Amino acid sequence: MRTLRLRNRLIRTLTAGTAIATLATGLAACGGDSDAATAKADAQGTVTVGRLSNGAAKETELKVSEVKSISAGLPESVRKSGKLVIGVGALPDGFPPLAYVGSDQKTLTGAEPDFGRLVAAVLGLQPELKNSTWENMFVGIDSSKVDVAISNITDTEERKKKYDFASYRKDNLGFEVLKESTWNFDGDYQNLAGKTVAVDNGTNQEKILLEWQSKLKEEGKQLTVKHFASKNSTYLALTGGKIDAYFAANPGVAYHVTQTAKSPDPTRSAGTYSGAGATLQGLIAATTKKDSGIAKPVADAVNYLIKNGQYAKWLGAWNLSNEAVSTAEVNPPGLPENNS
Structure with a gap:
């Protein structure tokens, strides 16, 4: 799927009127990083999904602790850093309900940031959200300034030339x-x-x-x-x-x-x-630099969340249960190059 096509699909989820003005103002004000209050909550083993969602989600507290058998699979550099840097391509306007500025006008909220926080909790890492434009999100991955992008990215065969995927939602x-x-x-x-x-x-x-x-x-x-x-x-x-x-x-x-x-x-x-048509179920996937060693532990973390019920509660809170997958896969079949 071409970048333009995907961005059109994302941006077109916005509603018109004051909601857009509010979200755009908030995004410009907040820049790119996660807020301290949410980070603190994650560090205590509780991820609150739907926080500050302005009515787009049902606020739900989920208990999630580190699973050491999964976090042990992370590259040593990521483990030592103590944080998972998560790229989100929501600037300048956001795309509710997936990623946008919350009702406090500064906190990046949405289904995607929430999911990044859940994955980070399973990996025993502090989530650090980096919000940027769509194009700069990929620059962040390429330069290793971002560990994983969680931003409604479609798994395509063309993108697999540069990136590894861990699927987590239907497209x-x-x-x-x-x-x-x-x-x-x-x-x-x-x-x-x-x-x-x-x-x-x-x-x-x-x-x-x-x-x-x-x-x-x-x-x-x-x-x-x-x-x-x-x-x-x-x-x-x-x-x-x-x-x-x-x-x-x-x-x-x-x-x-x-x-x-x-x-x-x-x-x-x-x-x-x-979104991939009749012959293939399109998939949304967490995206990492190719051969970085991060995609597999991320997929394992997703499967842990699926098995233990937090995944279903996350989707349910954001009214996205009809996009649930039964399992996360590393580099599953993606949109073919002639349709990506």
Whole structure:
């Protein structure tokens, strides 16, 4: 997946209006590092996920202690440093619910920073979050200033030439509908026949939706695809009944569902689809410098969190349970080079 395509998918999860202004101001103010209060909590063996999330997550305390059989697998230089430097590419605007500045206007919060803190706890290391632009996050990995990037990075065969991966979440697209709607995608594009679906221009999901539209046309069925100038316009069309569904990056759908929960027009997820297409489940992966020796202990830490239930609680807190994986893998099959 090309960097531009991925950034489009991330940035398009933002909602318009005061939320964007607030997040952008906070990100500019906080720079790049983790806050002392969160670091202190991690050091005491408690990671609070959803902290300062401004309603995007259910705040949940998780007890996580070092697993020495896993931390022993870290490179000696990382063990001696006592910290895990975690790269996040959320500047300048953030991308809720994955990474953005919290309600205190300084703390980097979101599902991805929280997950980095959980992994660091299993490894017995102090988490140090380094927030940067998307491009500079990779520069940080390349220069060994960042141990691991946890920032919605898709596993691709092209990226494997330079990086190692430890998968931890499905790379999914999602359908958002009004809560009162009875329609569900159910993994079958034929269920879109007769529907009107909105999608953002220039995105991976648009490419997939237009392919489905062509297939349905060949079958004598109709799928109407709509584009709107902004997120607000799309959501107004949804609540006004002008569209049946909105097809977007699944984390963005999950975030908007939490934001509408108490509104007059709540929404829900109506199903997901792999961002890699029909033949491969796309995966989001923690990303390390190739042959650094960090990916394997990170994957082991993820599998420990899965086995002991903290992983499910983390995803549940951020309304991302539909992106759970059953196991973390080192360098699993990624998007092929002709589609990355």
